[in-house]
Amino acid sequence: MNLLEKVKSLNELEYLIYVYLNKDKNRVKDLKLKDVADELHVSQSMVTRVCKKLGFDGFSEYKLHLRYTEENSQKVKSEKLNYLLDYFQRSTTESSIAQIKTVANAIVDSSEVLFFGLGLSSAIAKYAALLFNRKGFRTAFVDDMSWRVENIYDSKTLAIILTVSGETEEVNKVILNLKNRGLKVVVISNKEISTAAKLADYSIGYYVPNNRDKYFHNSATQVPVIHIIESISDEIQSLMKA
Missing domain, CATH: 3.40.50.10490 (Glucose-6-phosphate isomerase like protein; domain 1)
Structure with missing residues (x-):
């Protein structure tokens, strides 16, 4: 099941949690599960359930995914800049x-x-x-x-x-x-x-x-x-x- 199909499977409350998790990734990756649950006024188990529906073992693995994605994105940007600098030198x-x-x-x-x-x-x-x-x-x-x-x-x-x-x-x-x-x-x-x-x-x-x-x-x-x-x-x- 791809991400779109996973998101479609969420109910209304779960979708609101997904939007929150996906909207400000830089901030969410540094939050604790309790902080997210308190801000959304839902239980910690509800946040965990959404993460599992998205294909992760839980909130901790979701945060690891966010960190990896950010690091990989920065690496790609850095490599592209280096290749451009090399081109301009040539x-x-x-x-x-x-x-x-x-x-x-x-x-x-x-x-x-x-x-x-x-x-x-x-x-x-x-x-x-x-x-x-x-x-x-x-x-x-x-x-x-x-x-x-x-x-x-x-x-x-x-x-x-x-x-x-x-x-x-x-x-x-x-x-x-x-x-x-x-x-x-x-x-x-x-x-x-x-x-x-x-x-x-x-x-x-x-x-x-x-x-x-x-x-x-x-x-x-x-x-x-x-x-x-x-x-x-x-x-x-x-x-x-x-």
Whole structure:
């Protein structure tokens, strides 16, 4: 039985106790069973019964669960920050700066830029298109991977593909279609050894930990993607002023 089903099994009073236990976890994990019972004006056995219905041996094990969850959450946050700091350090190396300049030059030499993305990448693609437009460059974003490019765009158009894994079938088909139509393709993905990156004319990787859950959601932070896009945008502006 999952947590939702367990919560549904609670009666009205038990549910109120559950809401209390779940509302202020940082405080509850330091309270004694008697303190909780007194605040709720219920018996200690009633609080214990709710904890057992939620899948714990009692209130003490529930508090251990809260402490473990908090420690694990802090660990994840700390690790993510460390990976981001590592990325920003790598972004200042000569090779990383050269990649940004290469892509920026390719954009300046093009007549129009198309940003492609699915899911969260679609939202970032839209942001990138708006940013480039504000910088005075003709840009559009596409979140429909069945979109046709025939007789609309030519070899002077540059496509920028945002993809975390670089292994999504729809995305890689789009890259092949764009290249068959003579468009240059830039791929911004987590790894430059991905299929998408290998298919592209230019690629930029940001290399942060990534896992996919059962809903195919990527866990990789997208902060580096925003940084890469803004770095390219700044470089374009410098080139256009020169």
